[in-house]
Amino acid sequence: MSLDTGGGGRIGGGEVDDGINAVGLAYVNANLFFILFFIINQKYVKKVVKYILFLAILACLIIVVSSGSRGALIFTAFIVTLKYFSEIKSVLSVFSLFSKSILILIVVVSFYFFVSDYFPVLEQKVNATSKRFESMFAVVQTGSGDESVLEREKMYDSFYDNLDDFIILGKSEYKPYPHNIFMEVITRWGAILGIPFIFFLIKGLFESFKMLFDKKKNHPFYSLFIYCLFYCFLQSLSSLSLEMNRILWLSLGGIYGILLNKKK
Incomplete structure (x- = not known):
């Protein structure tokens, strides 16, 4: 402390x-x-x-x-x-x-x-x-009155102002990261690869939300993946780069693993 x-x-x-x-x-x-x-x-x-x-x-x-x-x-x-x-x-x-x-x-x-x-x-x-x-x-x-909020606003403005530079195929070695997972995905991979990836993420979140309210069909252990996924996603909307947010990917992989296992 x-x-x-x-x-x-x-x-x-x-x-x-x-x-x-x-x-x-x-x-x-x-x-x-x-x-x-x-x-x-x-x-x-x-x-x-x-x-x-x-x-x-x-x-x-x-x-x-x-x-x-x-x-x-x-x-x-x-x-x-x-x-x-x-x-x-x-x-x-x-x-x-x-x-x-x-x-x-x-x-x-x-x-x-x-x-x-x-x-x-x-x-x-x-x-x-x-x-x-x-x-x-x-x-x-x-x-x-808040430097961090104003700094993020500048990053978001920079994203939209330079959208033409990376909207199709993305951009390598971008700095700083946009402090928003959707913006960073588009910045890194462009719309061609980024949009399917964003769809993959949103689908995982939607399935997680359904699991949270369907206790009878789900194992209690699933909720651990759901908590971490929700938190990491919400945090990624204003902070955390793609590399740093590793528990998001772990939790998302866990949710898709659960969905695949249910289909067997």
């Missing part, structure tokens, strides 16, 4: 240790969160192990918050909400879900205040993340 997460390099990219990429840090811990989140929801896991897993999940969330990555927080919360929403069967289950959510929120907030007394840097990181959200809202209201 004491490391500077404002650097622009990738994790393992040869940069010094105090320049860890904030999005990469959040990406790794968010995916680890979903792995732990999947395990803790399995009935065969003993209560003692669940307590340990819960602490590990809190640790992952603390790191994601301390990274200052807004997308990681928003997308993680969205997928967890989607997961529980897919399990709603009656009014009673809605009440049960609401009660559990309030209880978990109280525990998380209490844990934060307890830990922040021993680690003052955590409070600094949370305040920094809060300010980043404020700056994002400022962009919506005034059109200025």
Whole structure:
């Protein structure tokens, strides 16, 4: 938590240790969160192990918050909400879900205040993340105030302005990457190969969404691929290059493997 997460390099990219990429840090811990989140929801896991897993999940969330990555927080919360929403069967289950959510929120907030007394840097990181959200809202209201959002807008403008250079066959060694998976696919491979690839990705997402709401026909293990795929895809809409987002490809391959296995 004491490391500077404002650097622009990738994790393992040869940069010094105090320049860890904030999005990469959040990406790794968010995916680890979903792995732990999947395990803790399995009935065969003993209560003692669940307590340990819960602490590990809190640790992952603390790191994601301390990274200052807004997308990681928003997308993680969205997928967890989607997961529980897919399990709603009656009014009673809605009440049960609401009660559990309030209880978990109280525990998380209490844990934060307890830990922040021993680690003052955590409070600094949370305040920094809060300010980043404020700056994002400022962009919506005034059109200025957040450098990262404005920088992405410049990249998107550059994509459209130079579309004629790569729209057919793509472009090699492009820099910087467009910070959007659809734009990067078209930039790298052009429309001829890029559009079929985008269709392949969207079909995998659609099939994953159907699996999430079809618990009777699917093995519980499938949900782990679904969580990671949804998160990595949403994150790829604003960050993460094609090379860095490896869990997206792992999860997408897992989903297509499940679909092929069902046809046998």
